[in-house]
Amino acid sequence: MSTTPTVAPDLTQPVDIRQQDGTLVITINDPATRNAMGAGLFTQGKAALEAVAADDSIGAVILTGAGGTFCSGGDLRMLGALKTQPESTLEAAFDGFHGFIRALRAVPVPVIAAVEGNAAGAGFSMAVACDLLIAADDAKFSMAYIKVGLNPDGGASAFLSRGLPHQLVAEILFSGDAINASRLHQLGVVNRLVPAGAALPTALGLAGALARGPRHALSRCKTLVEQARQNTLPQQLDLEARLFGDAIRHDESSEGMRAFMEKRPPRFR
Template identity: 50%
Template sequence: MSDANTVPPILVRREGAVLVLAIHTPGKRNAISPGLYAALTEALTGARTDAAIGAVVLTGADGYFCSGGDLNVLATRRLLTPEQRHEKLEGLHGLIRLLRDFPKPVVAAVEGGAAGAGLSMALGCDLLVAARDAAFSVAYIKVGLTPDGGATAFLSQVLPRQLLTELCLTGDRIGAERLHALGVVNRLTEPGGAEAEAIALAVRLAGGPEQATARIKTLCREAVSNSLDAQLDREAQFMVEAQGSAESAAGIDAFLAKQSPDFAALRRKP
């Protein structure tokens, strides 16, 4: 039997221009293990500047996305000072901020379910693909804890306050099909098909214009909190930048010539 300490917290592989990161905690429904946030942060930081990577898929190994914090680990947090607890929490919150600011598309692929911080990580991605039988849960209330990782921020953007409050106060599970109907889940698949669908979507996005993609991600993220005037200013800034870019030149020339633009070629140029 292998030493638990040798088990990598994520499995990493490439599918063309897509980097696939799978949370990996065998036998624990991919509960958060020591080193997970640091491993994901390292992988995403490397992918950020790797021109060969155009998109990322975040998933879970062995048919389950992530069941959240390992309660055996969390039980020891009461022995720490509040400052030490806050420092530990920054591993998750730093990762969520990295996902928020990541310039390339990140697609979550959820099989089985996502609970607690696992739900926060899934919601922190740009797009969400889920198997029909997957279940999601804010979960914290059941063990006397409160949500973290931006779960309430993300859900408040897409759910009515009453439903958000119900999910947080009861910890009840909500199915992927209902979240799809509410617009939280982008794509539904049959069980076992979420990762393949997420990779196909990520491959499509990875072929897009890199700079325009990053700008669009920023616009979509900021639109929720910006006033109309502030958003118009931001759109004007980005449009002015985009109109002078090599990406728009290639895209417009290809459109006028009735061809498909090769944005990937621009990323390969020194």
């Protein structure tokens, strides 16, 4: 008896990447799947993020979704097909997703998530991987993995545990139930709560302000925030001193201090 071989899932997916007023905007653009994640985002998005390091014209990054939703997470049909694939295929899928998460964390400028609609599963993971999170007041977030017998990925357990109590993270992961953006705002996970439809415009305004600021100083601040979670106090003090030494010798601080003395706005760009 012959059997039809299982075809490896197609992980390609539309993604729109553009630059606007000093901001790199990465938009998951597959409304038909409510912006399910895929390799189109991971490969193109990762490449665009890595290119930011050498492009001083970009001062901020926005990650968002098209069609009124952020990201519905992994496509269950794709995940089901992965069950029958060799281990190497699963490893490659994780390499793509987690490589994108690492790139979000490593890019030397602020990254803002602009969330409308739902951020489910890996969509929730990607949102909390960003430095700042702006959400519509009717947005919902869920770690729904448990409802299909899976555990979170994309660093969600790490990012949530850095800012929330153990019991609350356990509730989010154990139940898989949706959490309103307003509750996450009260808990400090969401930076700004805005009316529906205003997440991206608000993110663009914030990103524009950041992009006009001192890029290298912002990069140092991002490094300090990241390292503070794992450094001892002596290590963090040493890091602050070293980065301050770099900053005081940079043209940005010269312009900033000159502008302060001359009582005018600084011109960093």
